[in-house]
Amino acid sequence: MEKIIVIGGGLAGCEAAWQAVKQGVNVLLFEMRPIRMTGAHKTPFLSELVCSNSLRSREITTGAGLLKEELRQAGSLIMEAAAVSEVSAGSALAVDRVLFCQYITNIVEKCPFIKIVREEVTTFLEDAISIVATGPLTSDSFTERIASLVGEDSLYFYDAIAPIIDAESIDFSKIYLSSRYNKGGDDYVNCPMTKEEYDRFFDEMMEADTAAIREFENLKVFEGCMPVEVMARRGRDTLRYGPLRPVGLPNPRTGKIPHAVVQLRSENRGKTAYNMVGFQTRMTWTEQKRVFRMIPGLEHAEFLRFGSIHRNTYINSPKHLHRDLSLKEKNTVYFAGQIAGVEGYIESTAMGLLAGINAARRVSERKFIGVPRFTAHGSLLHYIMESDAKHFQPSNMHYGLFPEDADVCSIKDKKLRRQKIADIALTQWAAYMNALSAKNSEYDQDSAGKKI
Numbered sequence: 001m002e003k004i005i006v007i008g009g010g011l012a013g014c015e016a017a018w019q020a021v022k023q024g025v026n027v028l029l030f031e032m033r034p035i036r037m038t039g040a041h042k043t044p045f046l047s048e049l050v051c052s053n054s055l056r057s058r059e060i061t062t063g064a065g066l067l068k069e070e071l072r073q074a075g076s077l078i079m080e081a082a083a084v085s086e087v088s089a090g091s092a093l094a095v096d097r098v099l100f101c102q103y104i105t106n107i108v109e110k111c112p113f114i115k116i117v118r119e120e121v122t123t124f125l126e127d128a129i130s131i132v133a134t135g136p137l138t139s140d141s142f143t144e145r146i147a148s149l150v151g152e153d154s155l156y157f158y159d160a161i162a163p164i165i166d167a168e169s170i171d172f173s174k175i176y177l178s179s180r181y182n183k184g185g186d187d188y189v190n191c192p193m194t195k196e197e198y199d200r201f202f203d204e205m206m207e208a209d210t211a212a213i214r215e216f217e218n219l220k221v222f223e224g225c226m227p228v229e230v231m232a233r234r235g236r237d238t239l240r241y242g243p244l245r246p247v248g249l250p251n252p253r254t255g256k257i258p259h260a261v262v263q264l265r266s267e268n269r270g271k272t273a274y275n276m277v278g279f280q281t282r283m284t285w286t287e288q289k290r291v292f293r294m295i296p297g298l299e300h301a302e303f304l305r306f307g308s309i310h311r312n313t314y315i316n317s318p319k320h321l322h323r324d325l326s327l328k329e330k331n332t333v334y335f336a337g338q339i340a341g342v343e344g345y346i347e348s349t350a351m352g353l354l355a356g357i358n359a360a361r362r363v364s365e366r367k368f369i370g371v372p373r374f375t376a377h378g379s380l381l382h383y384i385m386e387s388d389a390k391h392f393q394p395s396n397m398h399y400g401l402f403p404e405d406a407d408v409c410s411i412k413d414k415k416l417r418r419q420k421i422a423d424i425a426l427t428q429w430a431a432y433m434n435a436l437s438a439k440n441s442e443y444d445q446d447s448a449g450k451k452i
Helices: 011-022 063-073 077-084 097-110 140-150 195-207 228-232 285-292 345-363 376-386 414-437
Strands: 003-007 026-030 054-057 092-095 114-117 130-132 157-161 164-166 188-193 260-266 273-276 303-305 308-312 330-335
Touching (some): 003 011, 011 077, 011 097, 063 077, 063 345, 063 414, 092 260, 097 114, 130 345, 188 195, 285 303, 376 414
Parallel strands (some): 003 026, 026 114, 130 330
Antiparallel strands (some): 157 308, 188 260
16 A cells, blocks of 8 residues: 655644545654654643644634534544544633543554654655644754755744643632623633723733743744734733723623633633633743733632743745645645644644645545635635745634635625635535545646646
């Protein structure tokens, strides 16, 4: 049986391996942990979630929700793991991060068509079809190897993660449980702030010391993971229109909307730990204790994980990738996940799925089939292929990435309009899935390396 190599055992790598197996191809999966750990990972498990435990909205009228539905219909391993490890989070899909990565590791280890090799890869194997899914924390040595092919000018930016708090240290007498607009159950811990409390908190945050960035002078941060103190510098009320937005969260004790609300989301099914939603930060640990304990209900907070900032590696995809996710400079190498220029767990999984399918069909000499443009996968792929290479920045999936359609645009109600888009997308996605399952052994060499 034909074989491909997958480098990296994160969400994208595991999904790529799983989809390749479904296409009838064996996989050699390289994962350097625990032989060599990263600055953010804590376990040897595959697909460990190092940032939030949320896979974002489950509603199909959101980009993340539609992308997840397409993944489900494609038999995604990541979505299967999310289903068995889910924790309540209102309209969002959140998981118990330990159960999640343990489930994936167990499935992959037991798969007879996947062999896991626990060692670091520092170069590409010649004449082998490989998928690079090393993620945002690609090792320095392998980053240098990639840079030798594509150049060093687009291989990094910075990402930030939020603190996690011990539930027993939260003063529940000062907070209330509720989801925004009562969507879902009482899944979020809400810490209400008066104007005076918010102003004091804001002023102290502006004075807080931040961790030095040693590697590069110019800090480049993905907009969706903006450190809370960086966001706050845009204006005193910026946070109140962002992660501290109080709309839809009336305080049941007063019946009024607070001036600002800090939300905490459960990290596990036992609700023994909570993530500070939107509080990615590069403040020093000492300052995080001081400033975040000013939040009502968190005066005695014990931090199970402090927020931090870390390097996030990606390539300039519009400049360097073909539409099948193979590298222009070396077309036996495919890229998947965040390193391919997307942001987010689900988006990384989606690119892993496509790379796994395309590489497997390539090695087994079957025709390349392009994913339809009017799907969530196709729209996200189009973004990383067709963006302005001079200003390229990773993106989450959102409805703004879909092409304009006259019939759809005529629908004035946004929710109905998005539902129509979703209906069309899922119909086209089903057709794509059917085309993949059709027997066709002829590999279309002309299509594989072009944007079509």
